[in-house]
Amino acid sequence: MTAGKKKWDVIVIGSGPGGLAAAIEAKKNGAQDVLIVERDVELGGILLQCIHNGFGVELFGDDLPGPTYAQKFIDETLALGVETRLDTMVMDVTPMRTVWVTKRDGFEELEARAVVLAMGCRERTRPQIRIPGTRPAGVYTAGLAQQFVNIEGWMPGERFVILGSGDIGMIMARRLTFEGAKVERVLEVMPYLTGLMRNYVQCLLDFDIELQLEHTVSRIIGHERVEAVEAVQVDKDWKPVPGSEEIIPCDTLLLSVGLIPENELSRQAGVIIDPITGGPYVNEDMETNVPGIFAAGNVVHVYDLVDWVTTAGYVAGRGAAKFAIEQRKHVDREVPIEAGENVGHVVPHRLCKDTLVERDVQLQMRVKRPIEKPVSVELLDGHERVTRQGARYARPGEMVTLNVPQKAYDAVNKAESLQVRVVER
C-alpha cells in the first residue's frame, strides 16, 4: 500500500438508476469524493437498452424512454462532480471497504469510507427452471435478446416463443413484432400475469399476441438451433397435464422467468443475504449488516418501476454520506419488520425507531396472491394496528408501498417486532 493513498468518501458499484441516485444524493448530503465504478463503457446500466417508454411516471409525471430517464441522472451526477471509472469491473469488496477493480489499464485497490452496492439483478436462466431437452443455440433470456436488438442491432431469430409473462418478456414481444418477427405465444406457468397489467395491454393485447396462463415449456427441440418447443398445460401443483402437449415450431425461445438480485460481491464483503429476496437484509437507510456498506435498488429486491429504484438509491446515498462523514456506528434501537398475511417479503427488514423522529419511512412489499378488490395494507404490533392504508387491489406483479408516518413513533417505540399484512378490506 502506498502512503497517502486516496480514500474515497463513497464508492458506488454500478451506474444504473440505483447507483446514479445514490451517488447524487451522497454528494448532495456532504460526501466530498464520490466515485462510481461501472463495468460498461458508459453510465446508465440496463436502462440504456430499455428504449421503450414507461419510465418516470411516478417521479416526473412524464412517460420517458429508459435512456432519456437515465440521462437526466447522468447529467446531474456529472454536474455535481461525481467521478467515474468506466469499463471497470469490481472483483472484490472487503468488509473494511477495500474495493479491488480491474480495467484495461490496470488492476487497482481502492479505499472507501462507505460503499453502496448497486449491481442490480440478473435474469433467471434455463437451468434454473430446469427445462428438459437439447441444448441448441437460440435459447436466450429476454434481457439478452433486448441487448442484441436494441444495443447491438441484431435480430436473434424470426419465430419466437416467450416463456414467462415478466415485463421484459412482454416488452420484447412487442419490440420483436416491430422488427418483423413473429411471436407465436407467451406462456406463463402461474394462473396470473407476473408483469404489469399495462404491459399486457400495450405489448400483447394491442399486437394480438396470445398469452396462455398455466402453461410452460416442457421440452426444447433441435440440435444446432432451436427448431420447436413443446408446450404443456400445468395443474395447480405445476405438474404437466397429460395429453395437453403441443409442439410449437420456432427458432428462438426467450425466457422472462424472473430476476435475481446480483449479490456475489456483497457476499464477499460479508453481507448476509435474505433467502426470500435474494438481497441483503437492510435497515431503513438501506444499510446492510456490515457497517458502512449500503445497498441501492434491485440489488436489495427486484422493483417493478425504475422510479422506486431511484428513490431507494436516494435513501442509500444519504445513508452512505452520513456514514462517511460521521463514521458512526449504527444505533441499536432497531425493531424487525416481518412479512405477515399475504406478504412474500418486506423491505427494509429492520427499522431504527429514532428515524421516525426525523422522517417518514416507506416499507415496500410483494403480496403472495392477487386480490382484485380493495385491500388494506397494515403495519401491526401483534394485534395492535400501527398504521394502515388502502389500495384498489393487490397483485404479485406490482410492489405495494406503505408509508409509516412520523406520528407512528410512539406505537413503533414500544414494539418488539412489527408485521405487515395485505388483506381484503
Added chain:
Amino acid sequence: MTEQYDIIIIGAGLVGAMTARFLSQYELDILLIEKAADVGTETSSGNSAVVHAGYDAHHGTLKSEMSVEGNRLWGTVAQELNIAFKRCGAYVVAVGPEELPKLDPLLENGRKNGVPALDIISGEEMRLREPALNEKVSGALWAPTGGVIDPFGATVAAAENAVMNGVTLKLNTEFQDFIVEDSRIVGIETNRGEFGCRWAVNSAGLYSDEVMHKAGVRPEFKITPRRGEYFVFDPNMVQVGEILFPVPSKISKGILVTTTTHGNTMIGPNAENIGDKEDTAVTQEGLNEIAQGALKLIPSLELRHVIASFAGLRAGGNAPCENPDVHYDRDFVIEIPEEVGGFVNLGGIESPGFTGAPAIARRVIHLLEEAGEELEEKPNWNRIRPARPRFHDMTHEERTLLVQKDPRYGRIVCRCESVTEGEIVAEIHAPIPATTYDAIKRRTWCGTGRCQGAFDIPRVIEILSRELGIPANEVTKKGSGSEFLERPTKEVST
C-alpha cells in the same frame, strides 16, 4: 491420394487426442481427424470428470488394467499438459446397515486390481469428513488415488501438445470408409477427400462400431449409447467438495455427488440405454432420478442452486457375442485384429475410458511395436504443453502484472468465472484455434457460471467476429447451423 501419413487417428475425443499425443514422440507423420468443429465435443466432455481409482472394474479385464494404470499416469500427464487435476480421493458411501456388506467385494476387487491405499472407514469417520452426508451412513470405501479433472481442458491440451509436436489435426473432417489393398488398410475416405496411411486407429467413440465394421472387423459388435444426465450447482451456494459414490448397481457406478476442478458441486449420472448417438437431451424423468439419487447421499442439497444441466453418452459396447469369453458389456476392445492389416481397433471405451486414456495410448504404442513397427524417438519431442494465463486462478499481484503486460487481460468478459478478453483472444489464436462459443467455453469456462452466458455471449460474439473477420451472424455456438443471430435490425444498414 495427395496426403500420405504413417498413422491416421479417427476421432479426436480424449482417447484419440491422447493417442496422438503419445505417438507424437516418434518420427511419424500423424493425421488426427475429427468430424465436429472442435476436439472432445461428445463423450469426452459429457461425463463425471472423475479419474477413477480402479477398484470397481472387474478384475482381469482390460478395463481394470487400463484404469489402474491410467490413474497412475494421470499424475504426470496432467502436470506435463497443464491440465487442472485434483487427486482429492474418492469414497463409496454405504447408507444404512444393508449396504455396508457391499463395500467388502469392492475393496477385495480393488486390491486384486492393484489399487493402492484402499481402506474401509466407519460411518462416524465418514460423517466427520463430510458433515453434510446422510446421517444413516454406515461406512465407506476410501480410495485416495481418485480425483477430479478438467475434462474439456484435458482433450484440448492433449490434442494441442500433439499438434505442437507435428501432428496434423483436421476438424470438420468425417470418416467415410477405408481404402484397402491386399487386405491392408492404405488410406481413408472422408468428406474432405482421401488420405493415405500405413496404419489407421479407430478412436471413434460412439461411432467406433461403424468404423470397425467398415474394416470388416467384429461385425457383431454394437455400441449402445448409455445416456447420463447431470446437474451442476452454483459454487457460491453449495460446497460439497468430495467425490461420493453410492454403492454400485449392475449397470453403472450409480449417481454420485462430486466436485469440478472449478469448485462446483455436481450430481449425476443416471444410466439409460438409448438408440440415438446424438441424443444428449436432458429429460424430466432423468433429472428427477439424479436428484433422488443425490439426495440419498446429501439430503440437504437444494435444487434451486442448480446453474446447469447436461447429458453425456457413454460409448457402451454391449452387443451379445458368440464367443463366451468375450464380454463386451464389461470390457474395452484394444487390439490389432487379424482380419485386416494396418488397423488398431479401440472400441467400447466407455467409463472409465477417461481414466484409462493415457494407458490406452501407451498400449497402442505397445501393440504397434508388437506388430513390428519400428518406432524411432524424436530428439526434440516437447512433452510440455505450456499453460496459458487464467485470471480466475491468479492472486491480485499476479493479475496486476499480467494486466500491465497485456491490457486485454484487464477486461472481464465473463463476470461469474472472471474470464478476460485476453484469455479468449489467446484461445482463438492457439495451436488449435477456438472458433465457436462452445469451444471457448470448454477452454476458459467462460459462461459456465450462474448467469450461463447471459452477460458474456454478446461480448464473446463481438470478439469472435473481430478476431475471425466474420460478421456477427456467422458466429456459432457449436459449428455451422448453430448461429446465434439472424439478421440486422431494420434501423441498421450493413
